[in-house]
Amino acid sequence: MDDSLHYLIMANQMLVQKALLYKLKDTGLTIGQPKILDYLSRHNGSNQKEIARACFLEAGSLTTILNKMEE
Known part of the structure; x- marks a missing residue:
């Protein structure tokens, strides 16, 4: 080992x-979704750039996660 x-x-x-x-x-959530939901619950009205920065995500990754959440 x-x-x-x-x-x-x-x-x-x-x-x-x-x-x-x-x-x-x-x-029914994926690994990335809870941290986004938690952030949004405390920062209503945030834009994607703010969410991505706060959740340590790339913009493209956030877009993918948000699109899946909308489905």
């Missing part, structure tokens, strides 16, 4: 992602 810092960070990220997916499975 490789105990390099990179390996440990990646393994931790995978565990966190699996835990999030498990918690989200019955909500």
Whole structure:
């Protein structure tokens, strides 16, 4: 087993992602959607640039997530 810092960070990220997916499975939400909804609940009227910056997302990624949320 490789105990390099990179390996440990990646393994931790995978565990966190699996835990999030498990918690989200019955909500119908994807991993990126809750943080956007949380931000919007506190910052009504925000534009996409503000949302992307606050949620640490690229503009294109945010657009994709928002389009899926509209469906």
